[in-house]
Amino acid sequence: MNTNRKSAKLDALLERLSSRGFVPDCVVKAPGRANIIGEHIDYCEGMVLPFAIEQSMYFVTKRHASDLVVINSEDYQSTWQEGQATTDSWMDYIRQVLLVVRKNNLLVTGCEVYVTSDIPIGAGVSSSSALCCGFLCVLNEINKWQLGKNELIAMASEAEYGLGLRGGKMDQYSIFYGEEGSAVLLDCRDHTYRLIKIDQAVFQFMLLDSGVQHSLVHSDYNSRRDEVERALVQVREVEQEACYRSITARHIDLLAEHSVEWKRLRHVYSEINRVGLAVAAIEQKDPIGLGQLLFKSHYSLRDDYEVSCPEIDWLIAYLEQDRGIYGARMMGGGFGGSVICLVKEKGFQNSALLARLYEKNFGRRLQTYPVQCAIGVTTL
Ligand code: GLA
Numbered sequence: 001m002n003t004n005r006k007s008a009k010l011d012a013l014l015e016r017l018s019s020r021g022f023v024p025d026c027v028v029k030a031p032g033r034a035n036i037i038g039e040h041i042d043y044c045e046g047m048v049l050p051f052a053i054e055q056s057m058y059f060v061t062k063r064h065a066s067d068l069v070v071i072n073s074e075d076y077q078s079t080w081q082e083g084q085a086t087t088d089s090w091m092d093y094i095r096q097v098l099l100v101v102r103k104n105n106l107l108v109t110g111c112e113v114y115v116t117s118d119i120p121i122g123a124g125v126s127s128s129s130a131l132c133c134g135f136l137c138v139l140n141e142i143n144k145w146q147l148g149k150n151e152l153i154a155m156a157s158e159a160e161y162g163l164g165l166r167g168g169k170m171d172q173y174s175i176f177y178g179e180e181g182s183a184v185l186l187d188c189r190d191h192t193y194r195l196i197k198i199d200q201a202v203f204q205f206m207l208l209d210s211g212v213q214h215s216l217v218h219s220d221y222n223s224r225r226d227e228v229e230r231a232l233v234q235v236r237e238v239e240q241e242a243c244y245r246s247i248t249a250r251h252i253d254l255l256a257e258h259s260v261e262w263k264r265l266r267h268v269y270s271e272i273n274r275v276g277l278a279v280a281a282i283e284q285k286d287p288i289g290l291g292q293l294l295f296k297s298h299y300s301l302r303d304d305y306e307v308s309c310p311e312i313d314w315l316i317a318y319l320e321q322d323r324g325i326y327g328a329r330m331m332g333g334g335f336g337g338s339v340i341c342l343v344k345e346k347g348f349q350n351s352a353l354l355a356r357l358y359e360k361n362f363g364r365r366l367q368t369y370p371v372q373c374a375i376g377v378t379t380l
Contacts, residue, residue: 013116022060026138029056030133031375033126033178034053036205036278039305039330041271042167044244045244046245047185050186051198057117058115061112061142065110093163097132097135097155097156100162109143111142115131122214124338133176174186180374185279196282198282208341212312214334231265288326290326293327294326298329309336318358322354325342325344327341
């Protein structure tokens, strides 16, 4: 297993803390997540296929005598303690987690936590969920609550809701249930899941971070959810029993063609179908088939769900012409963030050229890195 793979940032932090005589009671690693396919359907009872990635957030914690919970962010060079005003968004997430914990009447011992991270921020790989899930895991460990993963997922998700994002639970499930070498096929109707083995000799994924940072809380994420809910209400005016998972092309035809609701529901319907086809392509070791599904998913997210942005669309248009890849699409909540790309053995034909052209067009640096299915939240 890869659980002990080194992180230079974690090593540096541990060394610095040890030189000050800080002996941790617990060290937690919480990964970011990628998503092969199944975008914007986790809050529509869809099937999604994310995986935990190796890039992680690390929490080094020591109990202390007072009741105070103190958190230090190495990356932001700032400290927050419970009761203080928050001045940064990472503090808002931590504060929100503590509010949920207090609401649940869980006893919290005083502790000092140091956080550092290899997960790119605002890149659509769910650094905020890693922060909430990892911090909850720390509290569960040091306070010996003995809560199970699903209870921690419910609290992590409630904390993010508290900040205004009406998200689904795909991120938290993949962060907690990720396994090395497998993606998590999550059924968002009842949150049961099945691990899907990803043969790394056949399926290699890269992420392209567009550098367009997104904060979903301040994006149109919630309005997309409202729109698709409205679409279902309209269908139910004709067919009371309809639900997202039973939608067919016939139901979509009940809506005014090209209306916002028609487009949103068309995405949900087609994306749910693509997830099933993608699982079959993975099981049949068919990267060409999977690549085509990724492109189709992107077109649907771009045209029907309208959550892409010019930079990401430009990248996809470029990648369509690159014979070094099988397929690509925008990943995560959208409005920026990253592209997930299924690459052939040798990868892009000319990634340096792509980065140069991208910078010339948009004045932004393109960051490209490989991702593999890794283990979910762990104590090291
Ligand atoms: C964000 C949300 C997830 C999911 C994705 C889009 O990451 O947190 O719940 O909706 O966007 O698939």
